[in-house]
Amino acid sequence: MMEKTENIQKDIRITAPLSREQALELKAGDSVLISGVIYTARDAAHKRMVETLDQGGDLPFDVRDAIVYYVGPSPARPGNVIGSAGPTTSGRMDAYAPRLLDLGLRGMIGKGARNQGVIDAIVRNEAVYFAAIGGGAAVIADSIKSMEVIAFEELGAEAVRRLEVVDLPAIVAIDSTGANYYDIGRRAYLAERDGAAGDVTDAAGAGEGDEV
16 A cells, blocks of 8 residues: 655655555655564574575565565663664675565665665565665654564574564665666766856856956
């Protein structure tokens, strides 16, 4: 289910698990609010999951249409569901992500760019990479309503967790076509910078023949 809210940002509300149809509608740069069930896993957990697959075992959750959040939360204070829950740098998972995407993983939440192998796997499997809101660890924590460790408890903060979330904010960083918000933003910045430099040059040139 997808629904645009009526606020200025026009956030798109999506539910997890994330269907193929929902994923195909999302475009790089879209602002989304995610509700439903998602899972946490960082590099240590990803390594364990891939080793489990290599040994013919089963993953600790059904990855089909699932969303994985790259986070290792800090301990919760009394009365809170979770501690600080800011995203981990996504590149640490690049070696493992294509394997999970090929098994049906539909979404990933993290921060930073992905390598070409991950981008190719996103396109091949019609998936989406979301960027968590920068500096929004407290906001993200507030959106997490329940948490349960479901695998690799011995990994501590890096254990796999099942989270129930309501309106977790994120940006579509790479959509199912491979359009990349990081590249789009960089090109827009360079175009704006070059345009501003041209305006300054034109203004300086226009004033060269003026009398004082």
